[in-house]
Amino acid sequence: MNSKAIELKNVNIKYNENPVLKDINLTIEENDFMAIIGPNGGGKSTLAKIILGILKPDSGKVLIFGRKPEDTRQLMGYLPQKVSFYHDFPINVFQTVLSGRYHGLFKGHNKDDHIAVIKALKDVDMLEFKDWQINRLSGGQMQRVFIARAIVREPKILLMDEPMASIDPEMQNAFYSLLSKLKNEMTIILVSHDVGTVLTQVDKIACLNSTLYFHGPVEEAADGLEELYKCPLELVTHGIPHRVLKKH
Amino acid sequence: MMGILQYEFMQRAFIAALLVSVACGIVGTYVVIKRIVSLSGAISHAAFGGIGLGYFLGLNPILTAIPFSIVSAFSIGAIHEKINISEDTAIGIIWSVGMAIGILFINLTPGYSPDLFSYLFGSILTVSNSDIIIMVILDILIIGIVYLFQREFLSIAFDEEYSKVLGIHSELIYILLLSLVALSVVVLIKVVGVILVIALLAIPAAITKQYTSDLKKLMFMSTITGMFFTSLGLLLSYIFNLSSGAIIVLVLAAGFLISYYIK
Ligand SMILES: Nc1ncnc2c1ncn2[C@@H]1O[C@H](COP(=O)(O)OP(=O)(O)OP(=O)(O)O)[C@@H](O)[C@H]1O
Ligand SMILES: [Mg+2]
Numbered sequence: 001m002n003s004k005a006i007e008l009k010n011v012n013i014k015y016n017e018n019p020v021l022k023d024i025n026l027t028i029e030e031n032d033f034m035a036i037i038g039p040n041g042g043g044k045s046t047l048a049k050i051i052l053g054i055l056k057p058d059s060g061k062v063l064i065f066g067r068k069p070e071d072t073r074q075l076m077g078y079l080p081q082k083v084s085f086y087h088d089f090p091i092n093v094f095q096t097v098l099s100g101r102y103h104g105l106f107k108g109h110n111k112d113d114h115i116a117v118i119k120a121l122k123d124v125d126m127l128e129f130k131d132w133q134i135n136r137l138s139g140g141q142m143q144r145v146f147i148a149r150a151i152v153r154e155p156k157i158l159l160m161d162e163p164m165a166s167i168d169p170e171m172q173n174a175f176y177s178l179l180s181k182l183k184n185e186m187t188i189i190l191v192s193h194d195v196g197t198v199l200t201q202v203d204k205i206a207c208l209n210s211t212l213y214f215h216g217p218v219e220e221a222a223d224g225l226e227e228l229y230k231c232p233l234e235l236v237t238h239g240i241p242h243r244v245l246k247k248h
Numbered sequence: 249m250m251g252i253l254q255y256e257f258m259q260r261a262f263i264a265a266l267l268v269s270v271a272c273g274i275v276g277t278y279v280v281i282k283r284i285v286s287l288s289g290a291i292s293h294a295a296f297g298g299i300g301l302g303y304f305l306g307l308n309p310i311l312t313a314i315p316f317s318i319v320s321a322f323s324i325g326a327i328h329e330k331i332n333i334s335e336d337t338a339i340g341i342i343w344s345v346g347m348a349i350g351i352l353f354i355n356l357t358p359g360y361s362p363d364l365f366s367y368l369f370g371s372i373l374t375v376s377n378s379d380i381i382i383m384v385i386l387d388i389l390i391i392g393i394v395y396l397f398q399r400e401f402l403s404i405a406f407d408e409e410y411s412k413v414l415g416i417h418s419e420l421i422y423i424l425l426l427s428l429v430a431l432s433v434v435v436l437i438k439v440v441g442v443i444l445v446i447a448l449l450a451i452p453a454a455i456t457k458q459y460t461s462d463l464k465k466l467m468f469m470s471t472i473t474g475m476f477f478t479s480l481g482l483l484l485s486y487i488f489n490l491s492s493g494a495i496i497v498l499v500l501a502a503g504f505l506i507s508y509y510i511k
Contacts, residue, residue: 054412073415085407089281090461099403102414106396133461149410 003065005030005157005187006051011060013046020046022211024060028204030156033183034215035190035198038208038228044191045081047208048161051189052078064157077155079146081162081191087135093145094130097121100149120152121145123178125171140166147175151182158182161191176201195225252486257373261492264375265478267383268439271390271432272448273471277463278425280453282405285446287324290339291426292433292445294320294346299367299442300353309367310382313437317430320346325423370441370493372482379438386435390428394467401425402463439478440493448474451500455507477503 006028013021021043028034036044049055050062053069064072077100091099097120101113121127124144134142143166150158164172179188179201192198199205199218206215207228214224252258279288298316302309320342327338354361366374394401400421403411411418429449436445452474453466460466481496488495 052413054409073413076413078410078413080409083407083410086281086283088457089406090457090463090466091402091406092461095402096406099399099406099410100414102399102403102416104415105400108399 003030004028004063005032005065006189007061007063007066008050009061009063011050011057011062013050013055013057020210021050021057024208024212026206026212026215028187028189030065030187031183032204033179033188033202034204034206035192035202036206036208037192037195037198037225042209044208045161048078048159048189048191051157051159052076074153075156077150077153077158077186079150079160079163081165083142083146089134091134092130093121093126093132093134093137096134096145097148097152100152116152116154117148120148123151124148125174140168140171143167144171151178155186157187157189159189162193163190164192164194164197172197252483257375258486260375260377260380261372261482262479263380264372264383264439265482265496266475267380267387268436268448269452269471269474269478270387271383271435272452272474273469274390274394274467275428275432276449276451276453276474277467277470278401278405279429279449280457281463281466282425284426284429285450287335287339287426288429288433288449289446290324290343290346291317291320291430292436292442293343295430295433295437296367296442297346297349297353299437300350300357303357303361303364304353308378310379310434310437313434314431316346316349317433318427321426321430322423325419325426328422329419366441367437368441368443369491370437370439370444370496372439372492372496373486375438383435383438386431390431393424393428397421397424440496444493444497447497447500448478451497451504452477455500455504458507458511473503 004027006026008024008026011021011024012019024047036047038044046055050057051064051069053062053073062069064075094117097117098109098113101109101116118127121130124147126141126144126148129137129141134145137145147160147163150160163175167175182188190198190202202218204216205218205221207213207221207224209228213228214221253262279285295313295317298313299309301316302312305312323342324335324338327333328335354364363371363374400411400416403414403416404418404421404425408418411421432449433445436448440448452470455473456466456469460469477500478496481499482492484499485492485495
């Protein structure tokens with residue numbers, strides 16, 4: 001039996017009296033490979049931040065492996081949708097990824113950390129740039145570095161918010177094959193707008209627009225998807241094969 | 249030229265110039281890369297409240313400046329987390345409230361307040377042995393804290409949200425960083441005074457940042473740059489008999505301009 005990696009119970013959150021997530025109940029099992037999809041402003045990034053514990057819900061419960069999010073930070077890998085930093089910041093690619101291997105106060109980096117950074121940079125095909133200052137990178141290269149920073153922790157839960165934004169097709173392929181390797185070792189959650197592609201890759205999906213329309217195996221998601229985007233399935237998925245999505 | 253070093257007050261002045269450059273190089277690097285220059289300006293002006301308190305209580309104003317600058321650092325750090333008060337507004341308030349408190353204390357102190365001017369604009373030539381001891385202690389404290397918390401400081405300066413995900417208590421680390429700024433301000437008051445402190449924190453790091461993108465090198469080179477320009481400023485102020493704080497700031501600014509154009 002799988003144990004529960006993430007459990008959200010009746011989670012509500014408002015921004016300035018404007019409800020963003022309403023009564024979310026969601027369980028994600030260990031080693032699930034799930035995509036969260038939904039329209040802009042649907043609350044996907046907000047949900048991700050609640051799971052990470054950097055936003056507190058107004059009401060409801062969040063449990064990560066049965067514990068509070070603040071106590072499970074060592075288990076989480078995260079790619080933010082948008083990283084805000086000063087582009088002239090004096091840090092190179094290697095150091096950026098290394099910062100993902102944080103062990104706690106007064107604990108320096110060791111040999112294993114350096115090996116893990118090299119490996120993560122290879123996985124995103126950025127090793128040759130390791131000594132570059134980050135402001136010399138292109139947008140897509142920068143995104144790859146932040147993907148490396150997320151996976152370098154060897155997390156139990158990998159949460160990626162729009163990982164494929166500004167990534168070229170070749171790297172997208174490489175990225176999905178990397179995820180299919182990683183999915184045996186960790187729970188993976190992707191937030192994505194590329195519904196067509198993501199449905200062929202993940203095992204489960206959650207359809208979110210302020211409330212959760214559907215969550216479960218991809219094959220059963222057809223009705224949920226139509227309801228979520230209020231348009232025919234073919235448009236949402238750009239005609240992905242119907243053997244993946246069965247309509248009821 | 250070396251003749252001027254025969255005076256003990258000149259020796260102390262040069263030692264002070266070297267000591268403050270250490271604080272400036274290290275803390276100033278963070279101030280510049282995290283873009284908290286005007287925030288540091290608020291902390292230094294707020295320290296004037298402590299200087300007034302020192303006059304009022306008859307204590308060394310440098311010592312009473314410490315709690316004032318630390319408290320202002322904590323207040324700004326606490327406001328940082330509140331989205332409904334902008335940091336910019338907080339800077340303006342703390343800046344002026346600190347100065348106002350200082351002026352009140354000086355009003356309340358009977359008699360004439362001597363060398364008040366020197367706390368506003370600095371007077372490196374009147375640095376005493378006990379000032380030097382305070383500077384050494386604060387320098388050691390700054391180096392020690394930066395050494396111990398370098399990973400956390402880097403993380404919150406670069407990407408604060410991500411540092412939370414890593415499990416760093418980013419609010420506390422930010423307050424610690426601001427406290428370091430506060431301590432550096434105290435080190436610098438004797439040399440350039442509360443009004444000019446910000447130039448010494450910002451300019452050496454701003455000069456060297458054009459030449460390196462490695463944080464450790466940046467700190468080291470900023471320290472050396474600071475030592476060079478403060479000593480040069482000190483020398484010039486002695487030769488031309490002009491206010492040392494002002495000359496040091498102008499020499500630094502000229503150094504920045506030159507470095508910008510030859511780059
Ligand atoms: N810091 C904030 N302050 C106020 N409102 C916010 C804030 N962050 C998000 N919101 C609001 O919350 C809602 C959900 O935002 P969120 O970023 O979670 O959406 P999303 O599903 O990730 O959208 P996208 O697909 O565009 O990334 C939006 O209506 C947005 O306006
Ligand atoms: Mg989003």
